[in-house]
Amino acid sequence: MQVNSTMKISVDKEYDGKYYVACCTNVPGCYVQSESSGSLNNDLQYALEVYLKNCVQRNQPFPNEQDRPVIDVRIRFEVLSSAQLIKIMKRYNYHVDYQDPTSVLLLNSEFPFNRIHIPNTEDISPLIIRRIFGRENTLVVGKPYLQLKTSAS
Secondary structure (H helix, E strand, O other): OOOOOOOOEEEEEOOOOOOEEEEEOOOOOEEEEEOOHHHHHHHHHHHHHHHHHHHHHOOOOOOOHHHOOOOOOOEEEOOOOHHHHHHHHHOOOEEEEEEOOOEEEEEEOOOOOOEEEEEOOOOOOHHHHHHHHOHHHEEEOOOHHHOOOOOOO
């Protein structure tokens, strides 16, 4: 699979400048991160291949942006590894369906069309965590510039 013009690619640089995060906004739950923007395209292409291969193996259509998983849970963390995120996601019926040294693909047991691809790392970008759980449900502690801002009324 080639990342092409029909894919809506979103690239963001983390607030502290440590990681670049990329996803295809029309492929729900597929995230990658890198310390350099140069490798993001290859990383994203590989993630999409893992995602597509899983769909084909399960004889399921490739999802569209309306199939985005919704996980309405509050999460507070300082640093979150893929292993820790896997443990959290198990509580919400996700299990590891594919894993290699760079990638983890989680699949929802109750809704097998819901997949989440994350990097296999000791430090998942807070931007990815916010995309999975939603900005309003995510609080990064120990990094004041990443915390959610609230206004006093």
